[in-house]
Amino acid sequence: MTRIATLSDTRNNCHNCRLRSLCLPDNLSKDDLGELDSIVQRRKPVARGAYLFQAGERFQSIFAVRTGAVKTLTVQANGDEHISGFHLPGEVIGLDAIVSRDHPSTAIALESTSVCEIPYAELESLGDRMPAVQHQLVRVMSRELLAEHHTGHLLTRRAAEQRLAVVLLTFSERFARRGLSALRFRLPMSRLDLGNYLGLVPETMSRTFRRLEEQGLVSITGKEIELVDICAMKALAYGNEEARAATA
Amino acid sequence: MTRIATLSDTRNNCHNCRLRSLCLPDNLSKDDLGELDSIVQRRKPVARGAYLFQAGERFQSIFAVRTGAVKTLTVQANGDEHISGFHLPGEVIGLDAIVSRDHPSTAIALESTSVCEIPYAELESLGDRMPAVQHQLVRVMSRELLAEHHTGHLLTRRAAEQRLAVVLLTFSERFARRGLSALRFRLPMSRLDLGNYLGLVPETMSRTFRRLEEQGLVSITGKEIELVDICAMKALAYGNEEARAATA
DNA sequence: CGCGTCATTGAATACTATCAACGCCAGTGG
DNA sequence: CCACTGGCGTTGATAGTATTCAATGACGCG
Numbered sequence: 201m202t203r204i205a206t207l208s209d210t211r212n213n214c215h216n217c218r219l220r221s222l223c224l225p226d227n228l229s230k231d232d233l234g235e236l237d238s239i240v241q242r243r244k245p246v247a248r249g250a251y252l253f254q255a256g257e258r259f260q261s262i263f264a265v266r267t268g269a270v271k272t273l274t275v276q277a278n279g280d281e282h283i284s285g286f287h288l289p290g291e292v293i294g295l296d297a298i299v300s301r302d303h304p305s306t307a308i309a310l311e312s313t314s315v316c317e318i319p320y321a322e323l324e325s326l327g328d329r330m331p332a333v334q335h336q337l338v339r340v341m342s343r344e345l346l347a348e349h350h351t352g353h354l355l356t357r358r359a360a361e362q363r364l365a366v367v368l369l370t371f372s373e374r375f376a377r378r379g380l381s382a383l384r385f386r387l388p389m390s391r392l393d394l395g396n397y398l399g400l401v402p403e404t405m406s407r408t409f410r411r412l413e414e415q416g417l418v419s420i421t422g423k424e425i426e427l428v429d430i431c432a433m434k435a436l437a438y439g440n441e442e443a444r445a446a447t448a
Numbered sequence: 449m450t451r452i453a454t455l456s457d458t459r460n461n462c463h464n465c466r467l468r469s470l471c472l473p474d475n476l477s478k479d480d481l482g483e484l485d486s487i488v489q490r491r492k493p494v495a496r497g498a499y500l501f502q503a504g505e506r507f508q509s510i511f512a513v514r515t516g517a518v519k520t521l522t523v524q525a526n527g528d529e530h531i532s533g534f535h536l537p538g539e540v541i542g543l544d545a546i547v548s549r550d551h552p553s554t555a556i557a558l559e560s561t562s563v564c565e566i567p568y569a570e571l572e573s574l575g576d577r578m579p580a581v582q583h584q585l586v587r588v589m590s591r592e593l594l595a596e597h598h599t600g601h602l603l604t605r606r607a608a609e610q611r612l613a614v615v616l617l618t619f620s621e622r623f624a625r626r627g628l629s630a631l632r633f634r635l636p637m638s639r640l641d642l643g644n645y646l647g648l649v650p651e652t653m654s655r656t657f658r659r660l661e662e663q664g665l666v667s668i669t670g671k672e673i674e675l676v677d678i679c680a681m682k683a684l685a686y687g688n689e690e691a692r693a694a695t696a
Numbered sequence: 697c698g699c700g701t702c703a704t705t706g707a708a709t710a711c712t713a714t715c716a717a718c719g720c721c722a723g724t725g726g
Numbered sequence: 727c728c729a730c731t732g733g734c735g736t737t738g739a740t741a742g743t744a745t746t747c748a749a750t751g752a753c754g755c756g
Contacts (some may be wrong), residue, residue: 274597277686282601296597298590305597328579334586335572341589342546348596349522349544349553353530355603356647358745360712391735399604404712406736422735438525606713608744639703652744654704670703670753 212266213237222290222377223264224318224336232332239326241317242266252293252307252315259297261317265289268313269388273396274305283397285351286310286389288374292340310388355399360408363398365437368418372427383430387423460514461485470538470625471512472566472584480580487574489565490514500541500555500563507545509565513537516561517636521644522553531645533599534558534637536622540588558636603647608656611646613685616666620675631678635671 214225214237225233241261245268246252252263255275263270270287284305287293297303298320327334354366376382387394395405412418417433419426427433462473462485473481489509493516494500500511503523511518518535532553535541545551546568575582602614624630635642643653660666665681667674675681 274601276601282604284597284600295590296593299587299594304594324579324583327582331572331576334575334582337586338582338589339547341586341593342543344593345544345589345596346547346552348593348600349532352532352596352599352603353522353524355600356530356644358647358711390733392733396604399606401713402735403714403737407712410736606743638701640701649745650703651705651746655744658704 212242214240217266219264219266219290219378224292224340227336227339228332232330235326235330236323236333239319239322240264241319243315243317245312245314246309248309248311248313250309250313252309253303255303255306257303259294259301259303259320261319262292262294262298262323263307264292264316264318266314266316269310270307270313270315271310271389271393272305272307281396283393285347286393286397288388289378292344295341295344310393360398360400360404361411362437363400364405364408364412365417365433367394367398368425368427369430369433369437371425372430382427384424384426387425460490462488465514467512467514467538467626472540472588475584475587476580480578483574483578484571484581487567487570488512489567491563491565493560493562494557496557496559496561498557498561500557501551503551503554505551507542507549507551507568509567510540510542510546510571511555512540512564512566514562514564517558518555518561518563519558519637519641520553520555529644531641533595534641534645536636537626540592543589543592558641608646608648608652609659610685611648612653612656612660613665613681615642615646616673616675617678617681617685619673620678630675632672632674635673 214220214233220226225236228236252270265287267289270293271283272285272293273281273283275281293307296305327337354363357363371385372382375385391405392402395402409420413420417429419428462468462481468474473484476484500518513535515537518541519531520533520541521529521531523529541555544553575585602611605611619633620630623633639653640650643650657668661668665677667676
């Protein structure tokens with residue numbers, strides 16, 4: 201096992217990583233890439249349910265998802281947990297910790313997941329010497345802010361059907377950008393997690409999935425999702441009342 | 449009018465700005481501060497309702513609020529608007545545009561507002577020479593991400609009373625950090641805007657305000673808010689069911 | 697002073713949460 | 727190999743809460 205992991209590690213570097221353009225190495229020159237590569241620690245896969253970091257832990261590194269999927273969540277004083285995001289390969293997590301000494305949120309693997317660990321102190325000093333590295337970090341954070349605004353808008357949508365439609369379409373786009381099918385994919389998280397993220401209880405999740413299926417928009421088999429009528433789906437998610445009435 | 453504005457501008461710089469520690473100049477040396485000062489453009493106040501920038505406009509600068517208040521919003525394809533945040537003096541806006549060529553969101557002054565404009569190209573090249581400037585930009589963005597996670601959690605709270613309580617307490621803290629009263633303040637936005645931000649219709653906003661008042665938690669006169677029982681308020685906002693039952 | 701926007705109030709409706717119960721499936725231990 | 731168990735998902739009935747619709751009142755601005 202160790203042998204294979206080692207082989208895999210030597211083969212894996214930012215330069216030949218398929219996710220390069222989605223991740224921290226985007227927009228870097230070959231030289232910059234090599235330097236970044238030298239500080240990235242490619243760790244062996246962690247099991248489903250494992251913590252990448254926990255709220256309150258000392259912040260030391262940011263992480264890029266390489267394979268698998270991760271959820272990040274915040275824990276409230278009363279013990280309530282809220283899932284703040286799901287993270288697919290190429291996405292960087294832990295960025296909300298830079299401003300504080302400790303991690304404000306917790307990251308948990310949703311399935312067998314491998315990540316690239318990037319010690320922040322080293323990344324910062326690398327950025328001091330190589331402006332492009334620093335610029336790309338800022339770009340990644342800016343993109344993250346943009347995504348959060350999108351999420352904020354998602355959560356103020358009243359109807360559960362709309363929230364679910366939006367989030368399914370968002371996953372569709374994200375999978376497509378990673379070279380996977382935009383119409384047929386497997387959600388990596390449980391209904392419980394997705395409901396927590398959307399602010400809906402599991403019962404409502406179940407009923408809403410069924411309603412989308414009955415309307416002929418999607419076909420669902422466990423966690424496998426097939427978008428049957430993506431146009432109607434978009435009309436439901438983003439359209440106005442007239443557009444929805446027209447498709448109905 | 450122009451004379452006064454000019455006088456005011458020459459007196460105002462990052463070094464003696466009271467908001468320095470909340471803003472981009474935090475953690476900078478005196479030399480760094482001077483360089484930053486030289487690229488900051490202090491514009492004369494804009495009127496209530498004026499656009500700082502609009503979605504689709506070419507991104508050129510980020511802005512720091514100096515006085516007044518600003519709302520940022522995104523416009524959907526169907527014309528729906530969603531307010532993604534309210535911004536008080538010392539806060540930096542436009543950061544979600546860095547990753548793209550154009551502004552994804554719109555910024556509108558909620559009252560007479562003055563801002564510091566920071567041309568991003570110049571800030572970037574300044575950061576290349578002065579690592580501390582770049583680090584501070586990253587810290588500000590990280591703090592923004594943290595705040596967005598907080599907002600995300602806020603919006604998944606079911607009860608309108610809880611959402612309103614949380615947002616009032618958040619404003620209380622933000623005003624207090626700026627040297628204003630934590631118990632008595634004036635909300636800069638309309639009920640409509642606050643409702644849009646929270647995902648609630650104006651009617652619900654009105655009723656919820658009244659319910660909080662009837663419970664003796666707050667006292668409301670137009671946009672003036674007084675937090676009468678901040679402990680009970682926190683119990684409602686962040687507490688669990690037992691804590692709320694105990695205070696009732 | 698008059699107009700328009702914003703805020704408020706009431707009544708009816710629609711939606712989601714809650715409570716309760718059951719089916720399904722994987723992992724575990726006998 | 728099979729039964730057991732616990733987490734997850736589903737379904738039904740009920741209750742609670744926000745939205746919608748309709749109308750009036752208040753405030754600021756020209």
